[in-house]
Amino acid sequence: MITFRQRIRTAAVALVTVTALAACGGTSGGSANGTIEYWLWDSAQQPGYQKCADAFEKQNPDLKIHISQYGWDAYWSKLTAGFIADTAPDVFTDHLSKFAQYVDLKVLRPLDDLAPTSDIKDGDYQEGLAELWKGQDGKRYGAPKDWDTIAMFYDAAALKAAGVDPADLQSLTWNAQDGGTFEKLVAHLTIDTKGVRGDEPGFDRTSVKTHGLASEGSGGGGWGQTQWSAFTGSAGWQATDKNPWGTQFNLDQPELQDTLSWYFGLVQKGYMASYEEIGGANAIGTDKQIQSGTAAMGLSGSWMISTFTKLTDAAGKKLEIGLAPTPIGPSGKRASMFNGLADSVTTLSKQPESAAKWVKFLSGAECQNIVGQSGVVFPARPAGTDLAIAYNKNERKLDVTPFTQQVKDKTTFLFPVTTNAADIAALMAPRFDAVYIGSEPVGSLTKLNSQLNDLFKVAQ
Amino acid sequence: MATTIPARPARFRRARNGPHDDTRLALLFILPATIGFLVFLIWPTLRGIYLSFTKFNLLTPPEFNGLDNYVRMVQDPVFWNAMKVTLYYVVLNIGFQTVLALVIAVMMQRLTQRTWLRGIVLTPFLVSNVVAAMVFLWILDYQLGIANNIIAGLGLERIPFLSSEAWVIPTIAFINVWRHVGYTALLIFAGLQMIPETVYEAGRIDGASEVRMFRSITVPLLRPILSLVLIITVVGSFQVFDTVAIATRGGPVDSSRVLQYYIYEVAFSRFQFGYASAMSVALLVVLVIITFVQYRLSRAESSDLA
Known part of the structure; x- marks a missing residue:
């Protein structure tokens, strides 16, 4: 007869065996079964x-x-x-x-x-x-497998209400001093809660209903791809000494700092949403800002075309979305980051x-x-x-030239490829957020730049 | 109590089977728990301490680098900021939570006997941290959140609860108070049940008010339970992670980059498991010290009831 204690012992042995077997088993993802x-x-x-x-x-x-x-x-x-x-x-x-x-x-x-x-x-x-x-x-x-560039998406209805001819958007210019014709348009598309436009007297920049330009955050985690890269690029700025595999960074250069100071300055003028408004770390994208009417236009990537063309208003009616190229900058050319995915x-x-x-x-x-x-x-x-x-021309009635022209004209610059990318993003994101929020001056990026350079001294 | 004749005294059986003790059987019974303790607690802790002296990216073998990680930690402003932010969070979280839980527990005991009412208090605890964070993320959204729409409806200015440096830690502390206060109240409530009703009777005969009895009877007699609750909640509070990971990801800037989240980032998005282990060891040391001090200060091991 098996006693109670023997039974316990058997059970314990069985338990250990099962555990050991389970530990040995394991599952592998890349299975070899075809x-x-x-x-x-x-x-x-x-x-x-x-x-x-x-x-x-x-x-x-x-x-x-x-x-x-x-x-x-x-x-x-x-x-x-x-x-x-x-x-x-x-x-x-x-x-x-x-x-x-x-x-x-x-x-x-x-x-x-x-x-x-x-x-x-x-x-x-x-x-x-x-x-x-x-x-x-x-x-x-x-x-x-694919490539992407940046262009401006706009709400055609907002342009019409503002009396703006979409053709004007094809030749916008910007500069870091007064923002050029681009900033004039952004100001004109901005409307406060009383219906006063951003370029009209009596505009209340603290109570804005529709911002002229959508915001996708500070861009610190991805080299400002859909935020400021089109502006810094057309100011002639390059992120690193060489690309790919740069080891020296250029965040201390005036081309970047002046551009960012103008770009994030749009927030103080009420033309672009503040960090708080877009929801900080969980920022809503340009597509949703245009959809909800809190922004009239914004920069975004070509991978977003299908999302934008499917946008509907509160009543379920399709929004009419138009495309324009990124504005021409101080370098006399436009610019777009050129990025691509691979398998x-x-x-x-x-x-x-x-x-x-x-x-x-x-x-x-x-x-x-x-x-x-x-x-x-x-x-x-x-x-x-x-x-x-x-497909875009026939099915969506959308002219995607603003995306493709940059490649044809060679006005693109490549996404900065470096080693230590995760460390760079972790160091950059909070510092760029601080500049966006306004709690740190643009000049603080000079210190960040030496931190980034130090990463490569350690690595080598 | 009713049985007067024990079925068979253990002494007899032992005498008949010859002398033996139950140590081996006892060891067998605690074996599963011990295996779990060794495999899931002791081994990871030891390995974590070992890894804190290495450069390790998890995919290639660790390289011993002495005290490098600790030197880096002492010089890392983000680490010290994380320590500061975490402490600020713990003070707010534990402060509000303990006071609120105590009040709720006393009300549960003194004012109502209804189980369903007591049950309701516990419901937020049944919601997972991630879900709670998601729900509050929407409620507190600057543009679309119902809270801010009510605030705006009252003619007040919208509050950037989770997107301003000043508001973010109080907001996260509040979310976690909401979720945990019921559980804490339940623990305290259990402690209250241990205080004999006779003490309150005596108080009532002496003409003491509810408030007076709370101050002079409930709080002093609850001390051992309260200190245990504090130790558990403070340790838990120091390890705040999920709410931050969902709602703010450490932002704005570094204002909610609590220690656990920073450790996670360094380990799993930057692949610096050595440095992350060093910071985990630092957190462990801090928690051990805090628990020890708390234990001593509150004399948690002795009760005034005895």
């Missing part, structure tokens, strides 16, 4: 890439693509956790602000070492895009060759044409780009 795990963050792009996946599966019956989509913030923390816990996907959509760190952490596989992607050619893509994804070791860590293969993938096959397909003509036809982003291949332009 299913390729693929991650992206933009839900608007998922349908297009699902079509690519379907086409890919047809051509490769032994492989399956499983797409997972997580919102921007969750995406990166999930990916980090995945690298640690061995649950990372085989292939994921990568961003220029992140990939250098991942190369340093040795979680990305050089695409040159994988047979299917070893023959990717820089020349197949819009100029400059493919080169951005090469590490300091010269190896390719991402296959270009990367992780070192955790158990089937790197199959994963590379999928990456090759994503960066190939067939998939990029499918994505171009869905009109959500501009594919990295020129032919795909043309299809996206045609």
Whole structure:
């Protein structure tokens, strides 16, 4: 007969065994069963890439693509956790602000070492895009999938009410002294709660109903991409001594500080929403500010086109949204940041060759044409780009020239690619917030600049 | 009490089976808890302390770098600011929460016997921190939030609760008081139940008012429970994280960058697990000291009831 104590002992042994087994088991994300795990963050792009996946599966019956989509913030923390816990996907959509760190952490596989992607050619893509994804070791860590630039979105109804001809927006200029014709327009589009416009006598800047220019925050975490980069760029400013892989920063230069002092000065004039108004860390985007009528126009990226064209007013009626290029600056030219996404293969993938096959397909003509036809982003291949332009023209009746012209005219500058990107963002974001809020002068960025430079002294 | 004859005194059984003690069986019973304690508490703590002396990014092996992380910590203004912000939060959070919880607990005991009313007090605690933070984020939104619309409707100026440097910590402290006060009140309420009714009877015969009895009977006799509650809540309060992570992400500027959030950022978005471990060790030391001092000052181990 089994006594009580024996039973306990058996149970305890069983418990320990189970625990030990569970610890040994573990789950791995990049499984080797022919299913390729693929991650992206933009839900608007998922349908297009699902079509690519379907086409890919047809051509490769032994492989399956499983797409997972997580919102921007969750995406990166999930990916980090995945690298640690061995649950990372085989292939994921990568961003220029992140990939250098991942190369340093040795979680990305050089695409040159994988047979299917070893023959990717820089020349197949819009100029400059493919080169951005090469590490300091010269190896390719991402296959270009799309590109983006910045332009101004405006509420056509607000322009009409202000008596502004949309054609005037094509030739706006700005400067750091008086803001130029751009600031005049922003002032005119600003309306206080009593209905007085920003350029009329009696305007109350403390009680504004509609700001002329939308705000997307201080831009400290992403080099002001949709905030001030179009202005600093057209003032002739470059963030680093060289790009990619700069190690000296230029935040102490007057081109930046004068521009920011003018840009954030729009808040004091009531032309742009304050940090408090847009909700601080959880800022609402330009799209929602235009939709809710708290802003008349604003800068945003080409990846937002489909979101903007779907905006409706409170009654559910579609808003008429127009596009204009970023204003011409002191350099005599306009400017836009030129950024692009790419697909990367992780070192955790158990089937790197199959994963590379999928990456090759994503960066190939067939998939990029499918994505171009869905009109959500501009594919990295020129032919795909043309299809996206045609889609916008035919389906949305929208002329996207303000985005594409900058590439044609070579008025773009590249997103600053550096190592230590996470540290840079962590140091920059609070300091730029302080300048936006007005609790620190623009001159405080000089100290920040030496902190950023110090990061690279430590690293080398 | 009713049973007069014990079924079989343990002494007899022991005598018949020969001498043995229950130590081995007892050890077996506490084994699962001990394994959990070692695996989930002791081992991570030791490893955390070890990692605090290394440069570690979690994906490549740690490199020993001596006291570098601690030197950096002492020189890091963001760390000291985080310490200051955390302390400010703890003072506001614990101050309001304890007073409010005490009042609620006394009201629960002295004024009502209804279980459902007592239950309602606890409901905010059933909401997860993340959900509470999300809900308040919307309620307190500068433009769209119902709170600010009421304030504006009253003709007052809108308050940037979570987006101004002055308001953010009081607001986060308030959100967490709202969520935790019911639970704290329940702990204190349990303590109140231990105070014999006879003491109050005596007070009433002597003609003492409710307020007088609260000051002279309830508070002194509640001291051991209250100090235990304080130790638990202060330790919890120092580790505020989720509300900040959801509602402000440390901003505006550094005004809500509490220590736990800064540690998280350094570790999981900057991959500096060594430095993050050093700051965690610093937090551990601070908490140990605070708990020890609190314990001694409040003589939590002895009761005046005995």
